[in-house]
Amino acid sequence: MMTNLKLGVEVVSAHDLLPKEQGTSNPFVEIEFDDQKFRTAIKDRDLNPFWNEQFYFNISDPSRLQEKDLEAYVYHANRTSISKTCLGKVRISDDPSVRVSPPGQDFDFISTPTTAQEHAATNANPNLFQENRADQVRQFQHLPRDQHRPQPMTAQPYYSDGSYGQEQQRSYSAVGSKTEGPQVVRMHSAGPQQPLEFQLKETSPMLGGGRVIGGRVIPGEKAGPYDLVEKMQYLFVHVVKARELPQMDITGSLDPYVEVHLGNYKMKTKYFEKNQRPEWDEVFAFPKEVMQSTLLEVVVKDKDVLRDDHVGQVMIDLNEVPIRVPPDSPLAPEWYRLVGKDGHRDRGELMLAVWYGTQADECFPSAIHAGSTPVDSHLHNYIRGKVYPVPRMWYLRIKVIEAQDIIPKENHIANVFVNVRLGHQMLKTRPARSPTKNFMWNEEIMFVVAEPFEDDLIISIEDRVAQNKDEVIGETMIPLQRLPKRMDNKPVRPAWFDLRRPGLIELNQLKEDKFYAKVHLCLCLEGGYHVLDESTQYCSDVRPTMKQLWKPPIGLLEVGILSANGLNPTKTRHERGSCDAYCVAKYGQKWVRTRTIVDNLNPRFNEQYTWDVFDHGTVLTIGLFDNCHISGDSNHTSSPSHMDKPIGKLRIRLSTLETGRVYTHTYPLLVLHPSGVKKMGELHLAIRFSATSLLNVFFTYSRPLLPKMHYAQPLSIVQQEMLRHQAVQLVAERLGRMEPPVRREVVEYISDAQSHLWSMRRSKANFFRLMQVFSGFIAAGKWFGDVCQWKNPVTTVLVHVLFVMLVFYPDLIPPTIFLYMFLIG
Structure with a gap:
């Protein structure tokens, strides 16, 4: 007998699945209940899939509902064959979610086995609870066949700037009661409906200044300059140069390089061709906590086609290595005699400096860090951490007024426009027609221009002689260094500029055509605006370009980038998932980049950076990326991918930070995919904002937030978007010329270069915000319509009586309104 009851199951997501192929898997879920089976879609190469699919099972016999089990199997789909591999399952038997329970009763959630042994153990003992590695959230409902499907559980908005509250535990409860008609039992979150894995988590790490508990530092040992990161000990080996190296090849040449051996670690310098006095000047850093030997071996080798020859070596006992603590001066390097395999000391000399230090050492950012995966010497520059200053940018305002004595090349009514070109930027005016020579x-x-000014401004007058054909009538070139700079809205006097005909080379002809034509322009460089974050809500710097308008700093922002946890694999290495992660942080005119941790899904950075703060209403942006220069194949010299893949990004508003408090949290890295929000991992940070002077803070906020030019000559939204796009491209070009370069895709991702594009998600969010604003008016209109249609006769009669009273006694209108407001309040 078929009933009108259904069992609704919602498969939301899974995380930390077991990889099967090339460090990843292609998961899908099969659900079985009452001899019925449903299957979700396959998520390709995803260890943290997000389905959000709903299924409904027919209940054949409600009286035997408690005897039936609901089973959900997580499989890996093999693309090379038709087979599938079981990753684990969830079995719900005799569960409260399949019967009506009084409100407040808690549900038990059965864990998922993840291996074949756990799978067999669970089949043998269904009550065996294992740790859940594929923790899937489902929603169970009994619904009549003709009733609408329920809305899925929705998570609370996640604010990646860190402005949401503390983590709260999720509990599941049943709601409903035994009543006639449709019976609904829903598993829901009693607390905030944001998933637990998407929430901010507070930690208590041991940092350089001590352990952090509740935002306060419990002092430990003496705090150093890097007190917001864990103090890490390193063995630094500085390979400087060599001299008097012997000739190894038959031709008498030598291609030397140095190998540094310490336990299982092996690092190599670059090699020089035919050079017996090479200078490497490279620093290697070995973590002290993983050192497995007390003997350091430094070997000089000769690079050869078949087999590299052994030139000489130096053995150093690590027990005799000194400890250097900044601000001590750098350790002086020393010449060491190279010893050959036969024990002779006539193999030349090698200059070395070896010492113990921490990440506070000035050699730490430029050092080559030893890891489990060796990196070729030509890639060392691409994995080092650096600080990048952003060039000062100006707005170049050009007012094209008129032109005189313009002679077209053909006898027709001229359709003349002005083409303004600056480097790769080019804009045009509207075409102007005139029967005379004046336009x-x-x-x-x-x-947007940046210092130093490298490009000249080119103004050309062009005539549109055909639909796709423009002819240049005259042009002029103006150096930007000669333009006046202004920081207020005082008018700039325009000037006339001589035009020359294109292609003029002879000096006599230039003199004859000196007054050939003129163009009237008003040019100036404006420094009363801030440029890069002009049109975005995530502004990191409100200072104008002109230094005379700068305010004194009100505080200091210190950020310790500790580590990243549970990153999703971005490439495969030795048939397993891998990632070469590095962080980029942006605030104000200073960008920083951490070193790249090679082949590690849980990298530890432990690097600290500081910024001057000039305004509280600013945002710190931190992004995590995968280094594309290091190939994921076993052979690292193969061609890498062409883009640094973004892993995730977060923003932290300084206005939410308490002065003097140390915030240590793990921030989830969330990325929006077509299938939904996906967690790519977590980033562990330590942040502290310190106010230098309370008087400076009051003085800053007693003045206007932005310079006067923002209010005197405001830019339109279209102008802001266009100019900000130019600024992002200019910053990407400048940072791409530094060593190591910050790639264009990184700058665009951090700066939200695509924020002006249309988004369905953003449009729906804005629509619901507007609906919430006008919800009161909509509710009032709906209530008035119900009154007019006599939906509730009692209410309609009372409204008519009140209307008649107010007509005959208009003095009662204000008291009635205030009484209604009092009752509502």
Whole structure:
């Protein structure tokens, strides 16, 4: 007998699945209940899949409902064959979720086995609870066949700037009661409906200044300059140069390089061709906590085609290595005699410096860090951490007023426009027609330029002779160094500029055509704006370009990038998932990049950076990326991918930080995919904001937030978007010219270069915000419509009586309104 009851199951997500192929898997879920089976979609190469799919089972016999089991199997789909591999399962038997329970009763959630042994153990003993590695959230409901499907559990908005509350535990309870009609039992979150894995988690790590508990530092040993990161000991080996090396090849040449051996670690310098006095000047850092030997071996070798020859070596006892503590001066290098395999000391000399230090050492950012995966010497520059200053940028305002004595090349009514070009940027005015030789435009054009000014401004007058054909009538070149700079809205006097015909080379012809034509322009460089974050809500610097308008700093921001946990594999290495992660942080005019941790899904950075803060209403942006220069194959010299893959990004508003408090949290890295929000891992940070002077803070907020030019000559939204795009491209070009370069995709991802594009998700969010704003008016209109349609006769009669009273006694209108407001309040 078929009933009108259904069992609703919602498969939401899974995390930390067991990899099967090349460090990842292709998971899907099969659900079985009452001889019925459903299957979700397959998520390709995803260890943290997100399905959000709903299924409904027919209940054949409600009286035997408690005897039936609901089973959900997680499988890995083999693309090379039709087979599938079981990753684990969930079995729910005799569960409260399949019967009506009084409100407040808790549900038990059965864990999922993840291995074949756990799978067999669970089949043998269904009550065996294992640790859950594929923790799937499901929603169970009894619904009549003709009733609408329920809405899935929705998570609370996640604010990646760190402005949401503390972590709260999730509990599951049943709601409903035994009543006639449709019976609904729903598993829901009693607390906030944001998933636990998407929430901010507070930690208590042991940092350089002591253990952090509740935002306060419990002092330990003496705090050093890096008190927001864990103090890590390193063995630094500085390979400087060599001299008097012997000739190894038959031709008398030598291609030397150095190998540094310490236990299982082996690091190599670059090699020089035919050089017996090479200078490497490279520093290697070995973590002290994983050192497995007390003997350091430094070997000089000769690079050869078949087999590298042994030149000489130096053996250093690590028990005799000194400890250097900044701000001590750097350790002086020393010449060591190289010893050959036969024990002779006539193999030349090698200059070395070996010492113990921490990440506070000035050699730490430029050092080559030893890891489980060796990196070729030509890739060392791409894995080092650096600090990148952003160039000062100006707005270039060009007002094209008019032009005189313009002679077109053909006998027709000229359709003349002005083409303004600056480097790769180019803008045009509207075409102007005139039967005379004089043309008028009165249009403003704006560019973004950066110091030092390398490109000249080129103004050209062009005539549109055909639909896709423009001819240059005259042009002029203006150096940017000669333009006036202004920081207020005082008018700039326009000037006339001589135009020259294109292609003029002879000096006599240039003199004859000196007054050939003129263009009337008003040019200036404006420093009363801040440029890069002009049109975004995530502003990291509100200072203008002009230094005369800068305010004194109100505080200091210190950020310790500790580690990243549970990163999703971005490449395969030796048939397993791998990632070469590094962080990029942006605040104000200073960008920082940590070193790249090679082949590690749980990298430890432990690097600390500081910024001057000039305004509380700013945002710190930190992104995590995978280094594309290091190939994921076993052969690292193969061609790498062309882009650094973004792993995740977070923002922290300084206005939410308490002065003097140390915030140690793990921030989830969330990425929006077409299938939904996906967690890519967690980033562990330690943050502290310190106010230098309370008087400076009051003084800063007693003045206008932005310079006067923002209010005197505001930019339109279209101008802001266009100019900000130019600024992002300019910053990407400048940072890409540094060593190691910050790639263009990294700059665009951190700066939200695509924020101006249309988004369905953003449009829906804005629509619901507007609906919430006008919800009161909509509710009032709906109530008035119900009154007019006599939906509730008692309410309609009372409204008519009140209306008649107010008509005859209009003095009662204000008291009635205030009484209604009092009752509502």
